[in-house]
Amino acid sequence: MDAFLMAALAAAICLPTAAQRPQKKHVHQLPLDRRRHPNRAGRQQMNQRVSRSRRPNTQTGDTFVWTPYAPSGGILRVRHTSCCGRYELASEGGQFFVLRQAENGGYEETGRGRTHRSAVRTYVALVIEHRREHVTRxxxxxxxxxxxxxxTG
Structure with a gap:
Protein backbone atom coordinates (compact mmCIF):
# COMPACT_ATOMS: atom_id res chain seq x y z
CA MET A 1 0.00 0.00 0.00
CA ASP A 2 1.18 3.43 -0.67
CA ALA A 3 1.15 6.31 1.79
CA PHE A 4 -1.93 7.95 0.25
CA LEU A 5 -4.04 4.82 0.68
CA MET A 6 -2.81 4.39 4.27
CA ALA A 7 -3.78 7.96 5.11
CA ALA A 8 -7.21 7.56 3.51
CA LEU A 9 -7.79 4.30 5.35
CA ALA A 10 -6.68 5.84 8.67
CA ALA A 11 -9.01 8.81 8.11
CA ALA A 12 -11.93 6.49 7.35
CA ILE A 13 -11.33 4.46 10.50
CA CYS A 14 -10.55 7.60 12.54
CA LEU A 15 -7.11 6.45 13.67
CA PRO A 16 -4.72 9.27 14.50
CA THR A 17 -1.76 9.54 12.20
CA ALA A 18 1.80 9.84 13.51
CA ALA A 19 1.63 13.63 13.20
CA GLN A 20 -1.62 13.77 15.19
CA ARG A 21 -0.54 11.45 18.04
CA PRO A 22 0.52 13.22 21.25
CA GLN A 23 4.22 12.83 21.88
CA LYS A 24 5.32 11.20 25.12
CA LYS A 25 7.62 13.26 27.27
CA HIS A 26 10.83 11.50 28.10
CA VAL A 27 12.22 11.62 31.62
CA HIS A 28 14.93 14.08 30.65
CA GLN A 29 12.24 16.46 29.31
CA LEU A 30 10.39 16.61 32.63
CA PRO A 31 11.21 19.30 35.18
CA LEU A 32 13.72 18.12 37.82
CA ASP A 33 11.12 17.90 40.59
CA ARG A 34 8.93 15.55 38.51
CA ARG A 35 11.63 13.07 37.56
CA ARG A 36 11.24 9.71 39.21
CA HIS A 37 13.71 6.96 39.66
CA PRO A 38 12.32 3.42 39.80
CA ASN A 39 14.30 2.67 42.95
CA ARG A 40 14.14 6.05 44.66
CA ALA A 41 13.06 4.65 48.04
CA GLY A 42 15.81 2.03 47.94
CA ARG A 43 18.39 4.69 47.09
CA GLN A 44 17.29 6.87 50.02
CA GLN A 45 17.50 3.90 52.38
CA MET A 46 20.98 3.10 51.07
CA ASN A 47 22.09 6.70 51.67
CA GLN A 48 20.74 6.53 55.22
CA ARG A 49 22.64 3.30 55.79
CA VAL A 50 25.86 4.82 54.49
CA SER A 51 25.55 7.91 56.64
CA ARG A 52 24.71 5.79 59.69
CA SER A 53 27.83 3.68 59.16
CA ARG A 54 30.06 6.76 59.12
CA ARG A 55 29.31 7.55 62.73
CA PRO A 56 32.42 7.32 64.87
CA ASN A 57 32.87 4.18 66.90
CA THR A 58 32.64 5.02 70.60
CA GLN A 59 34.26 1.85 71.89
CA THR A 60 37.71 1.94 73.43
CA GLY A 61 40.49 -0.64 73.30
CA ASP A 62 39.38 -2.12 76.62
CA THR A 63 35.77 -2.59 75.48
CA PHE A 64 36.60 -4.54 72.32
CA VAL A 65 36.48 -8.30 72.65
CA TRP A 66 39.96 -9.61 71.87
CA THR A 67 40.30 -13.31 71.03
CA PRO A 68 43.43 -15.29 70.22
CA TYR A 69 44.15 -15.20 66.49
CA ALA A 70 43.79 -18.61 64.86
CA PRO A 71 44.70 -18.83 61.15
CA SER A 72 41.77 -20.01 59.03
CA GLY A 73 43.90 -21.43 56.21
CA GLY A 74 43.69 -18.41 53.90
CA ILE A 75 46.50 -16.01 53.14
CA LEU A 76 46.92 -13.41 55.87
CA ARG A 77 47.26 -9.95 54.35
CA VAL A 78 48.14 -6.96 56.51
CA ARG A 79 46.43 -3.99 54.87
CA HIS A 80 47.71 -1.26 57.14
CA THR A 81 49.78 -0.89 60.31
CA SER A 82 49.38 1.85 62.89
CA CYS A 83 52.25 3.85 64.27
CA CYS A 84 54.45 1.77 66.58
CA GLY A 85 52.97 -1.35 64.97
CA ARG A 86 50.43 -1.63 67.75
CA TYR A 87 47.41 -2.43 65.55
CA GLU A 88 47.22 -4.03 62.11
CA LEU A 89 44.25 -3.92 59.76
CA ALA A 90 44.29 -7.37 58.17
CA SER A 91 42.27 -9.72 55.99
CA GLU A 92 42.21 -13.46 55.55
CA GLY A 93 39.89 -15.62 53.49
CA GLY A 94 37.44 -12.81 52.71
CA GLN A 95 37.19 -11.60 56.31
CA PHE A 96 38.59 -8.39 57.74
CA PHE A 97 39.77 -7.78 61.30
CA VAL A 98 42.25 -5.93 63.51
CA LEU A 99 45.29 -7.66 65.01
CA ARG A 100 47.48 -6.73 67.95
CA GLN A 101 50.38 -8.51 69.59
CA ALA A 102 49.36 -10.46 72.68
CA GLU A 103 51.30 -10.43 75.93
CA ASN A 104 52.16 -14.13 75.56
CA GLY A 105 53.87 -13.57 72.21
CA GLY A 106 51.04 -14.54 69.86
CA TYR A 107 48.40 -12.33 68.27
CA GLU A 108 44.89 -11.34 69.24
CA GLU A 109 42.12 -10.22 66.92
CA THR A 110 38.96 -8.15 67.17
CA GLY A 111 36.29 -6.83 64.81
CA ARG A 112 36.33 -9.88 62.51
CA GLY A 113 33.68 -9.66 59.82
CA ARG A 114 32.86 -9.87 56.13
CA THR A 115 32.92 -6.11 55.51
CA HIS A 116 36.00 -3.95 55.16
CA ARG A 117 34.07 -0.95 56.49
CA SER A 118 33.37 -2.46 59.91
CA ALA A 119 37.01 -3.52 60.34
CA VAL A 120 38.20 -0.03 59.37
CA ARG A 121 35.82 1.53 61.90
CA THR A 122 37.25 -0.71 64.60
CA TYR A 123 40.80 0.07 63.50
CA VAL A 124 40.14 3.83 63.48
CA ALA A 125 38.62 3.76 66.98
CA LEU A 126 41.65 1.90 68.32
CA VAL A 127 44.17 4.13 66.53
CA ILE A 128 42.48 7.33 67.74
CA GLU A 129 42.74 6.09 71.30
CA HIS A 130 46.40 5.13 70.76
CA ARG A 131 47.21 8.51 69.20
CA ARG A 132 45.71 10.28 72.23
CA GLU A 133 48.28 8.45 74.35
CA HIS A 134 51.02 9.93 72.12
CA VAL A 135 49.48 13.40 72.50
CA THR A 136 49.44 13.16 76.29
CA ARG A 137 53.12 12.18 76.22
CA THR A 152 42.96 12.91 68.08
CA GLY A 153 42.87 16.33 69.75
Missing part, protein backbone atom coordinates in the same frame (compact mmCIF):
# COMPACT_ATOMS: atom_id res chain seq x y z
CA UNK A 138 53.75 15.09 73.83
CA UNK A 139 55.21 12.81 71.17
CA UNK A 140 54.99 13.67 67.46
CA UNK A 141 52.20 11.93 65.53
CA UNK A 142 52.82 9.98 62.36
CA UNK A 143 50.22 10.65 59.64
CA UNK A 144 47.64 7.91 59.16
CA UNK A 145 45.41 7.90 56.06
CA UNK A 146 42.50 6.37 57.99
CA UNK A 147 42.52 8.89 60.85
CA UNK A 148 41.62 12.55 60.69
CA UNK A 149 44.13 14.67 62.61
CA UNK A 150 41.28 16.59 64.26
CA UNK A 151 39.90 13.40 65.90
Missing amino acids: EEPLEPDPYVNEMD
